[in-house]
Structures are given as C-alpha cells and as structure tokens.
Amino acid sequence: MKTSHKYVYFFGSGKADGNAKMKNLLGGKGANMAEMVKLGMPVPPGFTLTTEACIEFYKRKKKYPPGVKKEVETHMARVEKIMKQKLGDPQDPLLFSVRSGARASMPGMMETVLNIGLTTKTIPGLIKKTNNPRFVYDAYRRLIAMYSDVVMEKAAGIEPEEGSGIRARLEALIDKVKKKNGYETDLDLTAEDWKSLTVQFKKTVKKVLGKPFPDDPMKQLWGSIDAVFLSWFGKRAVSYRRIEKLPDDWGTAVNVQTMVFGNMGEDCATGVAFTRNPATGDNNFYGEWLINAQGEDVVAGIRTPFAINNVSKVATNQHLPILQKSMPRLYKQLDKFRRKLDTHYTDMQDIEFTIQDDILYMLQTRVGKRNGPAAIKMAVDMVKEGLISKKTAVSRVKPEQLDELLHPMIDIKAEKTATKLGAGLPAGPGGGVGKIVLTADKAEELGTKGEKVILVREETSPEDVHGMKPSQAILTSKGGMTSHAALVARGWGKCCIVGCSDITHVDLKKKTVTFRGKVLKEGDWISMNGTKGVVYEGKMPMVATGPEKNPSYKKLMAWADQIRRLKVRTNADTPEDARTAIALGAEGIGLARTEHMFFGDRIWAMREMIMADDIKGREKAVAKLLPMQRKDFYGIFKAMNGRPVTIRLLDPPLHEFVPHEKPMQKEMAARLGVSIKAVAAKVDFLSEFNPMLGHRGCRLGITYPEITAMQARAIFEAVVKCRKEKIKVLPEVMVPLVGTSEEFKDQKEIIDRMAKEVMKKARVKFKYMVGTMIEIPRAVLVSDQIAQEAEFFSFGTNDLTQMTFGYSRDDAGTFLPDYVGKKILKDDPFQAIDKEGVGQLMEFSVKLGRSTRKNLKIGICGEHGGEASSVAFCHQIGLDYVSCSPFRVPIARLAAAHAALADKKK
Ligand code: PEP
Ligand code: MG
Numbered sequence: 030m031k032t033s034h035k036y037v038y039f040f041g042s043g044k045a046d047g048n049a050k051m052k053n054l055l056g057g058k059g060a061n062m063a064e065m066v067k068l069g070m071p072v073p074p075g076f077t078l079t080t081e082a083c084i085e086f087y088k089r090k091k092k093y094p095p096g097v098k099k100e101v102e103t104h105m106a107r108v109e110k111i112m113k114q115k116l117g118d119p120q121d122p123l124l125f126s127v128r129s130g131a132r133a134s135m136p137g138m139m140e141t142v143l144n145i146g147l148t149t150k151t152i153p154g155l156i157k158k159t160n161n162p163r164f165v166y167d168a169y170r171r172l173i174a175m176y177s178d179v180v181m182e183k184a185a186g187i188e189p190e191e192g193s194g195i196r197a198r199l200e201a202l203i204d205k206v207k208k209k210n211g212y213e214t215d216l217d218l219t220a221e222d223w224k225s226l227t228v229q230f231k232k233t234v235k236k237v238l239g240k241p242f243p244d245d246p247m248k249q250l251w252g253s254i255d256a257v258f259l260s261w262f263g264k265r266a267v268s269y270r271r272i273e274k275l276p277d278d279w280g281t282a283v284n285v286q287t288m289v290f291g292n293m294g295e296d297c298a299t300g301v302a303f304t305r306n307p308a309t310g311d312n313n314f315y316g317e318w319l320i321n322a323q324g325e326d327v328v329a330g331i332r333t334p335f336a337i338n339n340v341s342k343v344a345t346n347q348h349l350p351i352l353q354k355s356m357p358r359l360y361k362q363l364d365k366f367r368r369k370l371d372t373h374y375t376d377m378q379d380i381e382f383t384i385q386d387d388i389l390y391m392l393q394t395r396v397g398k399r400n401g402p403a404a405i406k407m408a409v410d411m412v413k414e415g416l417i418s419k420k421t422a423v424s425r426v427k428p429e430q431l432d433e434l435l436h437p438m439i440d441i442k443a444e445k446t447a448t449k450l451g452a453g454l455p456a457g458p459g460g461g462v463g464k465i466v467l468t469a470d471k472a473e474e475l476g477t478k479g480e481k482v483i484l485v486r487e488e489t490s491p492e493d494v495h496g497m498k499p500s501q502a503i504l505t506s507k508g509g510m511t512s513h514a515a516l517v518a519r520g521w522g523k524c525c526i527v528g529c530s531d532i533t534h535v536d537l538k539k540k541t542v543t544f545r546g547k548v549l550k551e552g553d554w555i556s557m558n559g560t561k562g563v564v565y566e567g568k569m570p571m572v573a574t575g576p577e578k579n580p581s582y583k584k585l586m587a588w589a590d591q592i593r594r595l596k597v598r599t600n601a602d603t604p605e606d607a608r609t610a611i612a613l614g615a616e617g618i619g620l621a622r623t624e625h626m627f628f629g630d631r632i633w634a635m636r637e638m639i640m641a642d643d644i645k646g647r648e649k650a651v652a653k654l655l656p657m658q659r660k661d662f663y664g665i666f667k668a669m670n671g672r673p674v675t676i677r678l679l680d681p682p683l684h685e686f687v688p689h690e691k692p693m694q695k696e697m698a699a700r701l702g703v704s705i706k707a708v709a710a711k712v713d714f715l716s717e718f719n720p721m722l723g724h725r726g727c728r729l730g731i732t733y734p735e736i737t738a739m740q741a742r743a744i745f746e747a748v749v750k751c752r753k754e755k756i757k758v759l760p761e762v763m764v765p766l767v768g769t770s771e772e773f774k775d776q777k778e779i780i781d782r783m784a785k786e787v788m789k790k791a792r793v794k795f796k797y798m799v800g801t802m803i804e805i806p807r808a809v810l811v812s813d814q815i816a817q818e819a820e821f822f823s824f825g826t827n828d829l830t831q832m833t834f835g836y837s838r839d840d841a842g843t844f845l846p847d848y849v850g851k852k853i854l855k856d857d858p859f860q861a862i863d864k865e866g867v868g869q870l871m872e873f874s875v876k877l878g879r880s881t882r883k884n885l886k887i888g889i890c891g892e893h894g895g896e897a898s899s900v901a902f903c904h905q906i907g908l909d910y911v912s913c914s915p916f917r918v919p920i921a922r923l924a925a926a927h928a929a930l931a932d933k934k935k
Contacts, residue, residue, distance in 0.1 A: 104285075333528065439556050621677060623680075762799050
C-alpha cells in the first residue's frame with residue numbers, strides 16, 4: 030500500500046481537503062464533515078488526523094510519525110485565522126473539541142474531550158466576552174471531568190471498579206451540592222456552585238490520580254489526541270469490535286474542531302435527528318433537541334429530550350416545546366439540510382446539530398442505524414422515489430435484520446390481563462422475557478450460559494455493551510430514543526425500552542428495582558413489549574410473528590430472489606414445518622431427518638426391531654414401521670407439491686431409542702414379552718464410549734440392511750401414491766455418514782432394488798436420485814470416487830465441523846466461548862463455517878466430486894445453511910443450494926442475493 034505522508038486534513042469555511050468517499054482515511058465523521066462543508070453547510074472549522082496516523086502511532090510504539098506535530102500546528106493556525114481567535118489567548122480564547130471517528134460508526138465506544146483550551150488564564154477572558162460566568166465554569170467542569178476520565182484514567186490504563194472511577198467521583202460531588210441546596214437538576218446550579226466545584230474537581234483529580242489537571246492548552250490538546258488514539262485499543266472499543274466483527278487494524282481518525290455551544294443561553298440548543306424515522310422507516314424528519322444544553326445531555330439521557338416536531342413526539346415529551354415552534358427559522362433551515370443530506374447520500378442520515386446565539390451549526394452526519402422493518406421500508410421507498418436501484422435496496426438490508434420481522438412478541442391475549450409495571454419509550458421492537466439483572470457483568474455471565482435475562486439500568490453506557498448483547502431485552506429508567514441503549518439495541522434489533530420513568534429507583538447495593546413503590550429483586554421475571562414500550566410483571570408467553578402482512582418485505586424479497594443464484598431449501602421433518610418453510614420462501618427440502626419419526630407410539634416397533642435376535646424378527650418389526658413411514662413421506666411430498674425433497678436414512682445410534690432407567694426397561698420388557706435381563710443386556714450391548722463416532726449413519730444400514738430396505742420402500746410407495754393422486758414428486762434418497770465409496774455402493778444397491786420392486790409391483794416408472802451427505806473428512810478426500818456412484822452431495826457441516834476440528838458438537842460449549850473470547854477462533858465454528866479449514870475441505874470436495882460427475886448437484890444442510898457469512902461462502906464455492914430451518918429461510922434468501930451482488934462487484 031502506498032502511504033500518503035499527509036496525516037492531517039482540513040475542513041471549514043467552504044473548503045475541505047477530504048470528502049465522503051475518504052472514510053477509510055478520515056473515518057466516517059471526518060469524511061462526512063468534509064462533505065457537509067462541500068455541500069455548503071455551516072460546519073465549525075477544524076482538521077482530521079488520519080487513520081494512517083493512528084496505525085503509524087501503534088507501529089512506532091505509541092509515537093507519532095515525523096511531521097504530524099508540524100502539520101497540526103499549520104492547520105491550527107489556519108483555523109485560528111478563520112475564527113479570528115487563538116487557542117490559549119487570555120482575551121478571546123478559541124476552544125476545541127477532540128473526538129474519535131473510525132471508519133464504521135462505533136457509537137460512544139471511543140473517546141471525546143470538549144472545551145479544550147480553558148485554563149486559569151483563559152477563563153477570565155471568556156467570562157468577559159460571554160458575560161456568562163455560569164456557562165464558563167460549567168464548560169470548565171465538563172472539561173476537567175472528561176479529561177481526567179478519558180486522558181488521565183482510561184488512556185493511562187487505570188481500571189477502577191464500577192462506580193469508583195474518577196468521573197463517578199466527580200459526579201458524586203455535584204450530587205452533594207444538589208442535595209445540600211435542594212436542587213432538582215444540573216440547571217439549578219449557579220455560577221458560584223460550578224466555580225467552587227471546579228476547585229474541588231481539580232483537588233480530587235490530583236488526589237485520586239496523583240497528577241494535576243493540566244493548565245496548558247497545548248498539553249490538553251495533545252493529551253486528548255493521544256487518548257483518542259489509545260482508546261482504539263480500549264476495552265470497550267475492542268469488545269464492540271468483537272461483537273460487530275470489525276478488524277483491529279483499521280485504526281481511528283481524530284477530529285479536532287472549533288467548539289460551538291448549545292448551552293450559552295436561551296437562544297442556544299442542541300439536538301440529534303434522523304432524516305427518516307429509524308423505528309418505522311417513514312419518510313418524516315424525526316429527532317430530539319434540548320434548549321440551552323450540550324450534545325451529551327441529549328444522548329446520555331440526563332434530561333428528557335424534547336421532540337423537534339409533532340411527528341417525533343412520544344409519551345414522555347408530549348407537553349414539551351418543539352423546535353419547529355420555538356425556533357421556526359432555524360427548524361426550516363435544518364429541515365432543508367435534512368432533505369439535502371437524505372437525497373445527497375441517498376440513505377437515511379443520523380445528524381447532530383447545535384445552535385449557538387441563534388446560528389445553526391451542523392456537527393455530524395452519518396448513515397443512521399435503523400431496525401429491520403425500518404430498513405426494509407426505507408430501502409423500498411427509496412427505490413420508489415428514484416433515489417436508489419433495486420440492487421442497492423437489497424444490499425441495504427442486513428440478512429440478520431429480517432429476524433426482527435420474524436421476531437417473537439409477547440402474547441397479546443396474555444398482555445390484556447398482565448400486571449403492568451410501567452411504560453417508557455419503544456426503542457427496540459419485539460418481545461422480551463427474562464430475569465432482572467442489574468449489571469452488565471452479571472448479564473454476560475448468565476446470558477452466555479443460556480439463561481434468559483433482561484438488563485435493567487438507569488441508563489446504559491458503552492461499558493455495558495458486553496452484557497447488553499446476551500440479554501433478551503434492555504430496560505432503562507432514563508434516556509431518549511437516541512440514548513446509548515436505544516441506539517445500540519436498534520442496531521441489533523433487540524427488544525428495548527428506555528426512559529421508563531415508572532422505575533423510581535435502581536438500588537445496586539440491595540439489588541432491587543422499584544417501580545413506583547413496587548420492589549422487584551434481581552432474578553425476578555419481567556416481560557416487555559418493546560414495540561409498545563410497556564413492562565409487565567412475571568414470565569409471559571411469547572408468540573412468533575409473520576412477515577406476510579408487510580408489503581415492503583415482500584417486494585424486497587422478490588427483488589432478492591431475482592438476484593440470487595443459490596437455491597434455498599429447508600430442513601423439515603413434518604408437513605407442518607414444510608408448509609411454514611414454503612410460506613417463507615423455501616424451494617425444497619434439503620434435509621428430512623427420519624429419526625424424529627420413530628418416537629411416540631412408533632418407538633415400540635423400533636424397540637421390537639432392536640430386541641430381535643435375527644433377520645426374521647427384525648423384518649417382522651420393521652414391517653410394522655413401513656406403513657407409518659409411508660404416511661410420513663406421503664404427507665411431506667404432498668406439502669412440497671413437486672418441489673425436491675431430500676430424505677435421509679436413519680442416522681443416530683440405536684441406543685437413543687432404548688430406555689436407560691430401570692422402570693422404563695421393566696415396561697419395555699413387559700410390553701415386548703421379553704425378560705428385564707434381556708432388555709438390560711441389549712441396552713448394555715448398545716452403549717458406546719463414543720456414540721458420535723460409533724454405530725450410526727450408514728453403518729446402521731450396513732449391519733441392518735432391512736432398515737434401509739424398509740425406508741426406501743416407504744419412500745417409493747409414497748411416491749406411487751402421490752403419482753396416483755397426480756401430485757408431483759421428486760425424491761432424493763440420502764445416505765448419511767459415508768466415508769468410503771463402498772459404503773455408499775452397498776446402500777445404493779438396496780435402494781435401487783427397492784425402487785425396482787416398487788415400480789414393478791405398481792407398474793409405474795418414476796424418477797428418483799440417490800446421493801450422500803459429505804460429513805466425514807475421508808469422504809471429502811475420496812469425493813471423486815463417491816461421485817461416481819452418488820448423484821448428489823449435501824454437506825453435513827455439523828458433523829464435518831465436529832470431525833475436522835475434533836470438537837464434540839455436544840460438548841464444545843464448555844470451551845468454545847473461551848476460544849472465541851481469547852481470539853483463538855474468530856467465530857464459533859458450529860455457527861459460522863470455518864472457511865479456512867472446514868471450508869477448504871468443502872471446496873476441495875466440490876472440485877473433486879465434479880471432476881467425475883460434471884453436473885453433480887451439491888448443497889449444504891448443516892446449521893450453517895442459515896447463517897449469512899456461511900451462505901456467502903457456499904455461493905463462492907459453487908454450491909447449488911443451501912438448506913436451513915424454516916425461520917432462517919428468508920435470511921438465507923437475502924444472504925444469497927448479497928453474495929451474488931458481491932460477486933458482480935468483483
Ligand atoms: C450435519 O451433520 O451437518 C447434519 C445436517 O446432520 P445431523 O445434524 O443430523 O448430524
Ligand atoms: Mg450429521
């Protein structure tokens with residue numbers, strides 16, 4: 030890569046060195062600020078230190094490459110010239126903000142320091158200029174708090190216990206003043222209060238951190254720039270990148286920008302808005318603002334934000350003023366910018382603005398996070414509006430976002446009679462049921478173990494992300510629709526309610542949550558309707574929802590279907606599952622596991638077969654199973670109505686069908702008319718040290734050919750019955766767990782013999798295919814031989830992963846989380862295909878298989894068939910189809926379309 034030696038890029042006053050396309054170098058924030066300047070919008074001037082500077086900084090053991098300091102000075106002088114002010118000037122000081130800005134938005138994950146340049150020398154000048162000492166000391170205390178937290182504590186690698194960090198200590202000092210004077214909010218504090226607090230702040234910083242807060246503007250500036258670069262490898266940023274699967278080597282940019290203030294008086298304000306509604310996708314301006322406030326007040330949820338217009342109003346701010354009425358001229362200007370940005374970027378933008386002395390400034394624009402239903406609606410609407418193509422629309426919706434349309438909700442009927450605990454803002458859709466937990470660590474601990482938990486906090490911060498992910502839902506007592514919890518949950522499509530003011534107290538010591546006098550403990554069950562914003566007591570039933578009633582979804586999926594090459598089938602064992610999958614777009618069955626058909630009453634015929642000592646006995650028992658199996662297959666064929674159906678012969682070890690407890694063995698003995706001893710002996714005989722590597726798969730059919738014969742006969746007789754009823758059928762008989770071509774040949778002979786017999790008896794001819802699963806590494810290596818016999822392959826990636834890694838698929842849960850946590854593995858290989866190892870085997874098998882049978886049909890039916898990155902991989906290596914559980918069919922369809930689009934881009 031050619032490295033540019035320009036490490037600093039300027040923006041402001043109608044000119045910018047960068048533009049929106051330079052995100053990799055300038056980070057999202059820096060690139061978009063440059064673009065807004067170029068679009069003629071009022072952006073406070075500043076400059077961006079590039080991500081290359083960050084990468085070099087780490088390469089050089091946290092030292093800057095030569096020239097960076099000089100470049101910063103030059104750009105600083107340029108900004109000072111525009112502003113006609115100077116950093117550190119005692120008369121008229123210029124103040125700066127220093128903010129991070131990575132390529133991809135990482136909301137609140139990295140650091141920000143505001144009001145840089147306030148020192149004991151510059152404070153009097155600023156007071157004189159603004160005639161507002163309260164504002165100046167308020168700004169100064171914010172600087173001390175942010176700087177000591179970000180630069181002196183976090184960047185220095187100090188990790189205090191939750192609640193005892195420097196920021197919390199300083200905030201406790203503010204609370205003390207409030208309590209003493211009976212103040213309700215920060216707004217009640219006077220200039221004198223803030224002034225004396227800044228003195229106390231500085232003392233506390235020195236005492237706790239052992240160093241004084243710097244009184245030199247350049248030291249403040251460089252300390253902040255260093256800290257932002259260092260925050261790239263901070264705990265929160267690293268944990269967010271793991272979850273979002275972002276690489277470590279991108280680095281972050283740093284934006285140094287002139288401060289503008291939304292908190293200088295009543296003609297000042299600040300806000301966050303979306304160019305379209307991020308919860309519904311509707312094309313209306315949607316946002317929150319606060320008069321006389323700084324940006325963090327809106328996002329942190331300390332005050333209840335106002336709505337910018339009537340359509341943005343929610344339950345908590347009905348009575349509060351809207352920007353459209355309070356500052357109509359500025360609202361009009363902002364609305365003009367909103368339209369311009371929405372059409373210029375041809376995507377919904379999340380914007381930040383500040384109003385200082387009746388002048389509007391744009392601080393940020395970026396692609397806004399949205400939930401699944403909103404993403405679909407916006408994408409489809411923008412095609413209608415002529416802004417984007419159908420292909421772009423399809424690429425805009427993440428496959429996983431479809432999950433939200435299929436998201437379970439709490440049962441409406443149960444909701445009618447449930448005890449309501451409180452209400453808040455509907456920040457994340459769907460339902461959530463779980464036990465209350467009060468800290469992110471506890472949520473992580475229990476959630477990753479599979480327990481259903483709901484994280485309840487006053488508000489969340491980026492430090493809570495690791496616990497938010499494994500929670501069923503998130504509930505906060507404070508915060509608005511753009512608060513941290515709302516933003517993060519929306520991005521993930523997680524059920525979330527924020528600003529639930531009915532929570533009157535969260536007591537971390539006593540581990541209780543009080544809902545207007547009603548005290549609940551950690552561990553108590555609650556249920557949430559995130560779509561309406563209501564919290565209920567207890568564990569309520571959930572119901573699945575369907576996307577059928579969403580016209581935008583239907584349109585988008587139809588476009589996706591036109592784009593994709595891969596076919597999408599489903600794994601289904603019953604006609605009911607098959608019908609559900611067809612409704613969700615399945616084009617066939619890729620795996621019908623027949624073992625599920627031998628439970629219930631049928632288990633007795635199965636057990637009779639297992640107990641039989643000779644072929645005759647087994648055949649007699651198996652004959653009882655035949656009509657039942659025929660009925661099963663007939664039902665599935667009928668439901669699939671001509672679509673291909675792959676039926677797999679019996680796979681699991683026989684011991685799964687016999688009872689292991691004495692009383693049940695007694696019952697079995699009585700029912701089959703054999704001795705208890707004989708039953709116990711059989712159970713003993715069938716027990717294996719390593720059943721997953723034992724007598725299972727085609728090994729069963731080889732020792733007990735009558736099982737294969739019965740299943741094949743049942744399949745073909747069902748075909749004949751369908752033919753008579755004019756139902757089209759395309760059966761594909763699949764042999765499991767094949768490792769050698771001889772095994773396959775042995776089974777195929779039986780299947781072919783049965784087909785012949787059935788055809789002869791019924792005097793009809795029908796087509797069928799016989800193929801195999803590829804789930805043993807040896808089968809991969811001899812795929813050319815197997816393909817001489819087999820007409821299709823289907824990758825059983827559950828077993829193939831198990832056998833390639835040598836990780837037991839049933840036991841890997843005990844160590845895989847550690848492996849992923851320690852980055853020994855990037856992902857859980859049972860969820861996303863390990864492309865490097867298992868994937869290489871698959872690719873090899875495809876090549877080898879098709880070398881002997883050119884048109885070999887190949888699919889996948891392991892769990893990976895419904896996971897987006899695995900679907901993309903299957904597309905790349907030339908599979909014909911993927912097969913997954915019914916509810917993942919839409920995800921696979923969209924992922925397949927994305928893969929095809931990515932292919933064309935190459
Ligand atoms: C597989 O191994 O991937 C597979 C689909 O079969 P099962 O999960 O039934 O072993
Ligand atoms: Mg398998």
